[in-house]
Amino acid sequence: MENCVREILADQTADVHEEVISHLNKVGVGNIEEAQFLEQADLDGVLPPVRIRYLIDGFKKYANKSTTAVDADIGCPLSSSSLGDLTGTPLKFNNSKSDDASSCSDASESNALCWSGRSSCDSFWYYSFEVPWHAMSQTLVKCCMEKRNACHRDRRELVRLICDEIMKVTLYPKRKALDFIAHQVVQKYPDSFMDKTCGAIVGNGHETLTDQFDYRITNERKAKKKLRDGSNSMDKPSGKKRRGHDVKEYGCVNWSPTDPVTDEMEMNQQWLIDESRKAVRDKEKVESLMGSTYPLQRKNINGQAPISSLRKEWPLLFEAEYMFQHYSILTGTNEAKEFIIRKMNVSWPLLLKAFNESKSEKVKHIMSRFSLLSEWEDYKEYCSSVGMLDLLCAFFGEPTSKLFKHMDIVPGDPVPDVPNHPFLIVVGPVLYKSKEFVITAERSAIFSTDSFCVALAYLFVSFYVFNMEYPQELIATLEFIQRIFAEISDDGSRSSVMKKKNVHIKVKQLMTALRKSND
Template structure:
């Protein structure tokens, strides 16, 4: 008897051959065979190449239409669910475990300090409760059936996605530990931490979940659809510095948002733009702006023409809050909190580093407790402590100098001083004529009050414009991000960790 053979197209890169002794009688029977053979964990329909139409694809509704050697294509069923439905995850049954949830708006918070495990479907919660009781009584772990594990991983992946589309290994480990903390019956006896298997399963589940998101049109993962060559991660556009809203979905049609952008630009041409109007339209057009910055990679000069409001102090702070869900003013709070300790460290350092820090200290009258002066002292001394070279970042010029002083500077701060003011690599200017921000060799913002204010705004712009930290100041800016602002849970490099230990001692 001739065998029934089918060629199954799962994706363009995943094509399977299936040979059966008996021809399936129904489409549902064939779908179940394909599901098992290809290990598919989502709902799908099927199409087949119809020889009557030159092997064009047609919907598969009747097995009588399928030839003995046929090519069929898997078509995933991906739906979007409203926030009202997803808010009550305990009511989601296992049969809907592969539903993809696209965000209807921007995220409002970053990764939680303690990850809270949500409720699973009613029947899964019941079985876990019984297994937990058995574990507490007899220390007997639960051998998790596939249907239950499937529901657990799906619900957890949706919960993770609320905070992070590309969670790293540390965050997945946090979730796995929280899972066995809430449901000890799921502890794995074969590993030291009891959850390594769950962490690995979450890793692959999140990859599978992102694939479904990409097919559903999610911008944050679709942006990398042409860069998903196996083993190649260079150039992937994804959050690098704990951006909560890296590339949010467009809430309206792009044409509508472009019209709002135009009105916003017109408002900024006024001598006194309406702050409320500007703030409202900047909120409304946030997703459009992020697409231009992250996806299109629009030059900064062009962005300044199209989005003049983004280059105002108020909107830099607001944009940072939209992206990182953190108040940029926390920079000053942390700086003031650590200043006494920094001053003590500066005084005790020796060698070449100590000489430079002593020069800084001699220019500041510590008895006056001038907040701006103390902040400037710390920000000038911090790169020296961390081994950075700030010579191409902190630039100084007189009011009569031309732009040759900063034309080659990719990112930096420019202090403008009077002609007769002293100039040198270790000179601190507490009363400059002005301070400016340089990006891509051009002055982007000027007339700023002080170096601390300018550095804070520049840090906010690095998020708003998706800029890489300059290599010469990478340690300093990473310290500001991870220690002072608490953005990032990755292991700190030795220099940063040592300084953090001293500050907290």
């Protein structure tokens, strides 16, 4: 039942999920069959009216689609298995498969499903998905049975094998499907797959696994696409520039869309400009049109239009929701904002542990200051936000003045003494108490928020959306954010001064230290 709520309301926060689940228990709803008898009045005050109707409709669709599958899987914890279960028959999430699901996993159709249609397979295929435990190494089997935290090598093997099985069904699994599978893995062996640091649980584990599934499948798609593009390029003139060598295209999968720009797109652009001026907007239509006009947005951006011009032509693009939507299409990342912020929150404790063991004098000085300040309530938030940028820049030997600055600004006026590239301004009279963060680009304020994590994520994606290189003074810091928080691990860098296949040596060092911190 809990998983069903999370999947139907996938765009809501975990707190909303818990509140809905708790309320359903109060009104006596314990399974999908009982949920079909809900009325809107039963959930008044818990969700907006439209969301309530959407949830009830989702319950009905789940029950009608595969009653047996849903009853068997949703909200039913998996029992502990014996060693024989791991090394013998693969774990089944379902006692039985529906005809549609079995047809999806038919090996004879898998190749066609991978490339032809994203909606070719049954949307509930993951209910009957089987984790290939029988193919796992003996070290992972032993680790699970002894309830020890799985090492990185074993986790990578698990992710690889599961993703290989998923891609036999589809190369475009929805995140809720990956999350469902990750839930089952962690639910079966929580001691081995929970996120832990120094024995303390810092995450539920399934979100990390979901990210790893998503990351691997995205990279596999890119690799297959490169192979196909490479074979097709044999017939092309050798003088034509190959995609991916331009720094501006680094990390992107849809930098220059092939869809033609139409008159309808230009009409929709004008509608979006008019809608941006309204206090109350048609959010669903705005989101849809911001997606459908993506080719026109890229045409304007790739045509080197200045930020001031883009703000007039695409004012909604500069709002966080649509900036991250554009970045998601550009890089092929699902739910980019949530993904990057979740990686930040999981990585902060590991970074602190790694920095505690650093031999850098600058890092030691900042860490000693942290140990004093963290005892004061007012400083705790600073130590886990702007202070982390201090540490990253100190470790990489790069100036913080090129990344962020503490100052007051006047809304609407040009911002003096800041770089041309995306830049973070911490606003307020006292640095450690600041609650406002402003992002600038081309020396103009383009976005403000009260969340440091949202501000840092916005700053990072701005480099990709606006075709900007990493500044030479911040190559390592931004590459680290790229590889750890955004998980863009393509060869090379978004900087023309780095060799195409190199990873910055200090970024490698910190990534190694992070892995050791997580063991």
